[in-house]
Amino acid sequence: MTDLVDLSWARLAVTWRSVGTHQILAVRDDGTVWLWALATIGAGSDVVGTFRTSLPDDRRPDLDAAAGVLVRAGAAVPGQLGLTLTSGDRSGWVPLGGEDARTVSDLVVPLVDAARMAPVAAARLTTHVIAAPTGARVAGFSLTSVGSEPVTALLDRDTLALTTFDGDWQPLTPPRMGLVGAGGELLDGLYQAATIPPGTTAACSVLLDGHDDRRFRTGSLRGAVTLVGPWAASPTVPFEIAGAVAAPPG
Numbered sequence: 001m002t003d004l005v006d007l008s009w010a011r012l013a014v015t016w017r018s019v020g021t022h023q024i025l026a027v028r029d030d031g032t033v034w035l036w037a038l039a040t041i042g043a044g045s046d047v048v049g050t051f052r053t054s055l056p057d058d059r060r061p062d063l064d065a066a067a068g069v070l071v072r073a074g075a076a077v078p079g080q081l082g083l084t085l086t087s088g089d090r091s092g093w094v095p096l097g098g099e100d101a102r103t104v105s106d107l108v109v110p111l112v113d114a115a116r117m118a119p120v121a122a123a124r125l126t127t128h129v130i131a132a133p134t135g136a137r138v139a140g141f142s143l144t145s146v147g148s149e150p151v152t153a154l155l156d157r158d159t160l161a162l163t164t165f166d167g168d169w170q171p172l173t174p175p176r177m178g179l180v181g182a183g184g185e186l187l188d189g190l191y192q193a194a195t196i197p198p199g200t201t202a203a204c205s206v207l208l209d210g211h212d213d214r215r216f217r218t219g220s221l222r223g224a225v226t227l228v229g230p231w232a233a234s235p236t237v238p239f240e241i242a243g244a245v246a247a248p249p250g
Contacts, residue, residue: 005036005227005235007086012067014108015084020240025108025115026229027063031055034229035115037122038239046243049122049151050228051115062107069100119147121228123196125243127219129162129208139172141219142203143179143189145196154193154236155179155223160206162216162245170214172206179204193226193236216245 005024007013013026022039035051037044055063070085073092082095083104094100123143132138139162145151157174164170178188179202187194187202196202208214220242226234 004237005229006231008088009230011087012063013086014066014104015086017084018081022239023112025112027055027111028230031057031060032230033111033115035112036227036229036237037116038225038237039241044116046125046241047116047119047122047146048125048153048225048239048241049147050120051118051122051147052120053111053115053118055111059107066104066107069094069103072100121145121149121151121226122147123151123153123225123241125219125221125241126201127162127216127243127245129216129245132207137208138205139208139216139219140203140205141221142201143196144201145198148198149228150195150197152193152195152226152236153189153223153239154225155189155204155221157190159220159222159240161220162208162214163218163220164214165217168214170216173209175204175206177204189223193224218242219245 007026009028010026011029013024016023020039020041024036026034031054033053033055037048067087070087070090070092073085073094076082076093080095082093083101084093124146126142128140130138141160160172162170178186178190179194181187181200181202189202194202222240224236225239226236228234
């Protein structure tokens, strides 16, 4: 994704990319720290979008040391986990587990944790499986805008899925109607991008035809989200999100 996002302005940018993980952290010269979480395994897997924090003044030497790792960075090794680094027009890759990766991680891991506490334009997924008045079971997928600014996303309607407690992945029939706000207003998000204001929840639902005896552990979907950052034109990039199926309301 780094080819879709201009990071040339960053003093240091770090990209984590592997199966189920896609995050980018970038630090400006003025100390602004941007985090874009597009796919996460484990804690935070139910939130996607843009986050922002500040580099503490006493961490500036650590930033310089981490950026200096690029002098020794090389090309990515296929099949090996590592970090992709950029600084201005320079880029490189370092394998996880080495001293250079530790130098970078010692700086950026606390920044990731701090940024996660300060969402700018982000959405949290909540999934419910409930019984409709007709007796049929329904899966409801809700996106709540949890940042200080609206979040804009387009969902891939063919990727809504549930996973059972046994680990079976169950794709769902694509919904026909897009995301609807709490007041009943149609925001869409399936046929054109939906913009969800801060503190607002938008939802869609799918009938579980033929699967009413299953117990589900997680819900997931994919799509594209518009990032907020220091660009004249904000890029829209792929994301994937997953979270535990919540207990039925009430």
